[in-house]
Amino acid sequence: MNLDEYRRAARAWLRDNAPTGEPANEDAIPHAKDFMARLYDAGYSGITWPARWGGQGLTQAEERAFAAEARHFSLPTYVFSIGLGMTGPTLVDRGTDEQRARFVRPLLRGEEIWCQLFSEPGAGSDVAALQTRAVRDGDRWIINGQKVWTSVAQHADWGLLLARTDPEAPKHRGLTMFVVGMRDPGVTVRPLKDMTGRAHFNEVFFDDVAVPDAHRVGEVHDGWSVAVTTLLHERLSISSGVGMGRAKDDPTSLEALRRTADTGDPLVRDDLVELHIRTRALALFNQRLGQEAESGLFPGARGSAAKLLLAELTLFEADLATRLAGPSAVVGTGDGEGAGPLAHAISLAPAMSLGGGTNEIMRNIIGERVLGLPPGPRVDKTVPFKDLKVGTQG
């Protein structure tokens, strides 16, 4: 099947199968799982993933063709986005064959939901400063500690967890990666209300949670290199919008603003042109990264540039939408349904600049890994972790 045929088939499938009407509630799990199973069975989940593990074994070209068609719909894939964008690719890259055989297909088919357990209250940008402990006990590990900012943990069956296994070693060298069962005894998930008023995230507590050694991903104490793989996939999936299912009725999009703003006003026109330029510039950059990946040039740290630009664009877009709308941007209609879509958008906008690495961290990565600039002086790389200051001090 050539690419045009593929695209037409995808379009036809989406037209027949994508949900219509109001986007489903993010918590409508059975509905989402049902859709994901149909998506997988039709061959549109894991398009570029290895066929051996349940993917389709196709190229970025098909992936992009499908994504382009899917953009016209609001697919209920949000709850699977962590698995599809981050933990799944990590298992494909770094897992054992047993782990791939066990986890990848159910992940792609939406039978099992995944979350990612890296960040902690004392370890945000500086993830490697995390304090959650994993202590070996025969052929299993005992986990104790707390994670935070965990999207979809309340629905998750599995979590990819980074824990400290050697506090005597410098911080990057004493970490190990595990797959942990989110429904296992000792796991407590607590919703964390964010500034939008919704609970997009959770806090997750681990009290003597047992994990079999067979669920260790990568070597003991080599968890940081596995985490780097995950974080690279995270930035790529955020910047390319994989699984994020951007709503077609986004009130801050250029299309929406052209409908609602006075396009005869020269100042409005210039604002809209600026939004258009930035949107096109980033879209083309993402497309170029995709084409490079297709030709075998992995974007690596350059994905951080795409992520940073998307974060800035997201803020710009919501900010502009509210400024163009004026007073009505900040109120609802009195129907008890909240302060309205633009109020929600401007409240949500900072998330993209914080999640998946702050803009400052992105700039460090671009500076050091893309441009090759010297790192700042570090006091934390050689000191044993137990002697290091972490989190918020005095």
Add this chain to the structure above:
Amino acid sequence: MRLVLTPEQRELREAVRSFLAAASPPAKARDGYDPAVHARLNGELGLSGLTVPEEYGGAGAGMAELAVALEETGAALLPGPFLATAFAALALTRAPDKELLAGVAEGRVAATLALPVVAGGLTARARSGGGVTVHGTLQQVLSAAEADVLLAALPGAPAGESVTDRPGESSGGEPDGLGESSGGGLVLVAVDLGGPGVRRVPLETLDLTRGQARVELDGAPARVLGPLGAEGAAAVADLVAVALAAEQLGVLRASLDAIVAYAKIRVTFGRFIGSYQGVKHKLADMHCKLEQAESIVRYAAWAADEDPAELPHAAALAQAYVGRACFEVARDHLLLYGGVGFTWEHDAHLFYKRAKADEVLLGPPRVHRARLAVLMEA
């Protein structure tokens, strides 16, 4: 849509880059135009004939290849009429002229193009024995002092004492009379800048590396190359915008490369300046502009070669984004040098000034944004 270079295009880039690194590095740019370098560039590398069709002795390549070459000449701040000749060659694709195209392809003829493409201000009158004479003044013509030939788009049916009143004077089958060839639209004419009736006044320019001149035409003989039409003129303007964006991409990239290299060797307070986040983060933002600028230039070049319907939008986007990004990066690169960047001796100001001159070359930058606004409504 293809946004990455082919292996052949990468080879072309390497060839131009290594040639210019030896023959015309940025440090040499302040010495101005070196006809010997220009001749070698066109002779050894055949660059001036890149977009000239093969039937006229050129390479018959597209905008994608021209963009690769212009990115490198921009990065080197190559002085002289190379860009102007590229503009003229793009105009000639719409009104092919064997003699000029062959001359450009062989590197014998340096040409320039009156900008904006629909410049106004010039009038043509029929000349006995064929052709026309051109009257009027062009206030600023790129590389006019160095170029041999000026191309200009003129109204085919000018008011007053024009050839349209005497169409019978045009000779032979050649479309050298305005009235016959134009159908009332624009025609492309060629003026020998070394010929009679032409006065060139070199202007003092901000950009020390490339000249502009006022061109006063007082009955200068001109050849009518063929009809351009409003649509053709608009297409030429778009191609010129894309070509300029490619040069700007090169200026942007070279500025960033230079300051990144400096940030790795310059020490203050016991540390390399590139290790300070105040510097590092600014460089990261500049890199983001480079990535987007390159993506837009590749897209615009692709549109120029493959998708005429997308070209107007792509060209306006290219100038609106890349022109600004180029100046901003050149500006920040100069600032990050500290005081030395403000000295005459340092090369930083050469990039800064080229970037500014390029940004306003095709009109006030707002025209590109205004054009985008109109195209968005279409």
